[in-house]
Amino acid sequence: MDRLVIPAVFDMHQHLRQGADAVYFLKWVDRVCDVALVMPNTVVGHGLEGPITTAERLNQYRTLLERAVPDRKAHLVWTLYLTEETTPEMIRAAAAAGATGYKIYPRGETTNSDQGIREAVLRDLRHPFWRAIEEIQNVGGVVNHHGEIPGADVYDAERKYCSVIDAVCREYPKLRQVVEHVTTADMVQNIREWREEDRPIAGTITAHHLCLTLNDVVGQTHNFCKPVAKGTKDRDALISAATGWSDGFFFGSDAAPHHRTKKVSNEFQPACAGCWTTPVMVQLVAQVFDKLNCLDRLPRFLRTNAKTFYNIQGEPSRTLTLERKPWWNTYRSGYVPFWFDKLLDWRVAELDEIPNFHTGPNRPTMEV
Ligand code: NCD
Ligand code: ZN
Numbered sequence: 309m310d311r312l313v314i315p316a317v318f319d320m321h322q323h324l325r326q327g328a329d330a331v332y333f334l335k336w337v338d339r340v341c342d343v344a345l346v347m348p349n350t351v352v353g354h355g356l357e358g359p360i361t362t363a364e365r366l367n368q369y370r371t372l373l374e375r376a377v378p379d380r381k382a383h384l385v386w387t388l389y390l391t392e393e394t395t396p397e398m399i400r401a402a403a404a405a406g407a408t409g410y411k412i413y414p415r416g417e418t419t420n421s422d423q424g425i426r427e428a429v430l431r432d433l434r435h436p437f438w439r440a441i442e443e444i445q446n447v448g449g450v451v452n453h454h455g456e457i458p459g460a461d462v463y464d465a466e467r468k469y470c471s472v473i474d475a476v477c478r479e480y481p482k483l484r485q486v487v488e489h490v491t492t493a494d495m496v497q498n499i500r501e502w503r504e505e506d507r508p509i510a511g512t513i514t515a516h517h518l519c520l521t522l523n524d525v526v527g528q529t530h531n532f533c534k535p536v537a538k539g540t541k542d543r544d545a546l547i548s549a550a551t552g553w554s555d556g557f558f559f560g561s562d563a564a565p566h567h568r569t570k571k572v573s574n575e576f577q578p579a580c581a582g583c584w585t586t587p588v589m590v591q592l593v594a595q596v597f598d599k600l601n602c603l604d605r606l607p608r609f610l611r612t613n614a615k616t617f618y619n620i621q622g623e624p625s626r627t628l629t630l631e632r633k634p635w636w637n638t639y640r641s642g643y644v645p646f647w648f649d650k651l652l653d654w655r656v657a658e659l660d661e662i663p664n665f666h667t668g669p670n671r672p673t674m675e676v
Pocket of ligand 1: 323349418419454532533534535562564565581582583
């Protein structure tokens with residue numbers, strides 16, 4: 309098969325950031341997506357006082373992003389950042405303001421997670437924080453886990469989080485949960501088992517984790533993200549989950565842009581974690597499915613499974629035409645896209661034109 313038409317994509321994990329940058333990232337998303345689940349780990353500035361921890365901030369953020377690209381086709385779905393102080397009343401207010409997802413960031417584990425939940429609280433289901441989780445179950449929301457235990461060895465952090473989810477599954481059997489950016493064979497297996505026990509749980513998988521192993525991350529900052537890519541067996545488990553027939557796995561890019569000056573470590577700063585995959589994510593996933601000869605299942609992973617799990621209504625706003633045609637991604641701005649200057653086998657015909665929305669600090673540049 310050399311040509312394939314698929315419906316616009318559901319990306320169930322996007323970091324759109326804020327300010328002028330958000331306009332840029334959202335325009336990229338809008339080129340291929342019908343739906344994007346917007347992550348809440350924003351920072352102080354550009355009209356926001358920090359992460360999206362309250363209904364009020366959610367409303368502010370929505371207004372900022374909706375004004376940013378008023379003519380977009382992509383429908384944005386909203387998340388709330390849970391803190392140890394989040395109350396059931398705050399959950400009800402956020403649900404009324406339009407929150408669908410409620411994100412657990414284990415404290416200190418990733419970018420802007422300082423206000424997240426400590427391990428001791430994640431393991432103590434009698435802590436008042438869990439009343440908020442019970443309320444998420446009551447309002448029919450989804451808990452989105454960044455599933456890593458802070459301070460654990462990098463290759464063990466996700467596996468150790470399985471016991472947290474296991475306890476939540478037993479305590480709140482009707483709670484809908486998504487394990488974000490799954491990276492291990494253990495977590496894939498656990499999700500399958502929880503689903504066999506009828507728990508309403510699913511996992512998102514990124515484009516980059518389908519392509520990388522830890523070997524590709526060492527020494528290559530643009531492949532560095534949280535959770536870090538694991539071993540070959542883990543990557544193969546992700547590929548079989550994404551390309552298989554289970555409804556329990558769908559696409560969430562975790563596209564997490566950081567300015568190129570923040571992606572380098574030096575004597576004053578560590579490199580920020582995050583891969584900005586949006587410009588190449590559909591093409592990369594197509595490449596993986598093509599290798600296994602199952603391009604016909606691409607719409608399940610890139611759209612339908614998420615649509616069903618999140619119960620999002622609506623017909624595709626448009627289609628994307630994938631063509632087998634080698635190209636090198638050389639879009640260039642202050643943000644270096646994932647897979648920069650590397651060969652891709654597939655391209656999206658509708659994206660042939662280099663977008664003309666490079667403005668301000670994101671202008672294309674020739675500097676190296
Ligand atoms: C994300 C970011 O930069 O906001 N980084 C990442 O490495 N994935 C945060 C996250 O989702 O962990
Ligand atoms: Zn993320």
